[in-house]
Amino acid sequence: AKSQGRGNFQFFSAAMNVATHERLMLENRLWLALEQHEFELYLQPQVRLADQAIIGAEALLRWHHPELGLVGPDRFIPIAEESGLILPLGEWVLQQAATLLASWRARGLGHLRLAVNLSARQCHGAGLLPQLDRLLAEHGLDPALLELEITESAAMQDPERSRKLLRELRARGCKVAIDDFGTGYSSLSYLKLFEIDRIKIDRGFVKDIESDPNDAVIVAATIALAHSLGLSVVAEGVETAAQRDFLRAKQCEEGQGYLFARPMPAVQFEALLAAPAEQ
Ligand code: C2E
Ligand code: CA
Numbered sequence: 001a002k003s004q005g006r007g008n009f010q011f012f013s014a015a016m017n018v019a020t021h022e023r024l025m026l027e028n029r030l031w032l033a034l035e036q037h038e039f040e041l042y043l044q045p046q047v048r049l050a051d052q053a054i055i056g057a058e059a060l061l062r063w064h065h066p067e068l069g070l071v072g073p074d075r076f077i078p079i080a081e082e083s084g085l086i087l088p089l090g091e092w093v094l095q096q097a098a099t100l101l102a103s104w105r106a107r108g109l110g111h112l113r114l115a116v117n118l119s120a121r122q123c124h125g126a127g128l129l130p131q132l133d134r135l136l137a138e139h140g141l142d143p144a145l146l147e148l149e150i151t152e153s154a155a156m157q158d159p160e161r162s163r164k165l166l167r168e169l170r171a172r173g174c175k176v177a178i179d180d181f182g183t184g185y186s187s188l189s190y191l192k193l194f195e196i197d198r199i200k201i202d203r204g205f206v207k208d209i210e211s212d213p214n215d216a217v218i219v220a221a222t223i224a225l226a227h228s229l230g231l232s233v234v235a236e237g238v239e240t241a242a243q244r245d246f247l248r249a250k251q252c253e254e255g256q257g258y259l260f261a262r263p264m265p266a267v268q269f270e271a272l273l274a275a276p277a278e279q
């Protein structure tokens with residue numbers, strides 16, 4: 001039993017080493033990746049549920065790693081967050097987003113809204129607002145077309161600071177959405193603390209709308225609560241027509257998910273806009 005225990009430990013330790021090794025490898029490369037232009041913003045359409053018209057997109061980071069290929073943000077955002085790289089990376093994302101909005105306007109796509117994810121560090125650092133002011137002025141952007149998504153858990157790390165930040169963002173005319181709504185915090189009291197425009201219902205609730213009556217009730221109640229507070233609602237992770245129909249019946253304004261489209265490169269998103277909508 002003792003030697004078996006030891007064996008297990010060695011196995012565990014080897015697995016740990018692989019994880020640590022991958023982490024170190026990614027972390028080392030990550031700093032270079034920004035310089036080498038290995039990042040790309042993918043866009044996932046957001047649609048109006050009433051008619052499935054594309055009203056905008058969420059920007060989602062992708063990393064073209066020279067050996068690993070396309071790496072998703074779940075694998076590198078936590079590392080970037082811990083190592084501090086998230087600050088320059090987040091600035092790059094915002095700058096790309098501003099450039100994209102400006103190019104859309106120049107090409108007659110000036111009605112599209114772009115949502116950008118903010119990390120906790122970005123929200124609590126001092127650089128965000130000055131950068132935003134610079135970008136809005138430089139590109140002459142309509143701030144209402146830029147939506148900033150902040151997760152419930154990031155906002156609750158420092159509620160007072162977040163309250164001020166969200167207020168500043170909205171004072172500039174930008175839109176603010178609470179991301180992953182319902183996952184992070186056990187109390188809804190922050191909804192009266194924060195000035196926001198929109199709630200994004202987490203995929204975890206949408207997923208089981210059809211099979212779990214509790215999730216159906218939670219989603220319906222969340223939509224009703226948001227509306228009673230004057231907020232609009234986007235549902236994440238919509239994968240089936242039945243989920244869409246449920247959300248539509250509950251007056252959820254917008255949806256995002258594989259049913260409509262996966263995240264894709266910007267050129268592909270723009271091509272999709274030009275294509276006739278399928279029914
Ligand atoms: P998120 O903000 O909750 O983004 C939604 C995630 O759900 C995306 O994963 C998207 O690809 C995925 N998704 C969308 N529709 C569906 C669906 O119908 N089914 C399923 N199963 N998944 C769907 P992704 O792109 O891997 O991003 C993961 C997370 O990484 C994001 O979660 C966000 O927290 C973070 N992230 C992405 N880009 C950025 C960024 O520029 N800055 C920061 N700070 N975080 C980012
Ligand atoms: Ca998001």
Ligand code: CA
Nearest residue numbers: 179180200236
């Ligand atoms: Ca989300």
Ligand code: CA
Nearest residue numbers: 179180202203
């Ligand atoms: Ca999420």
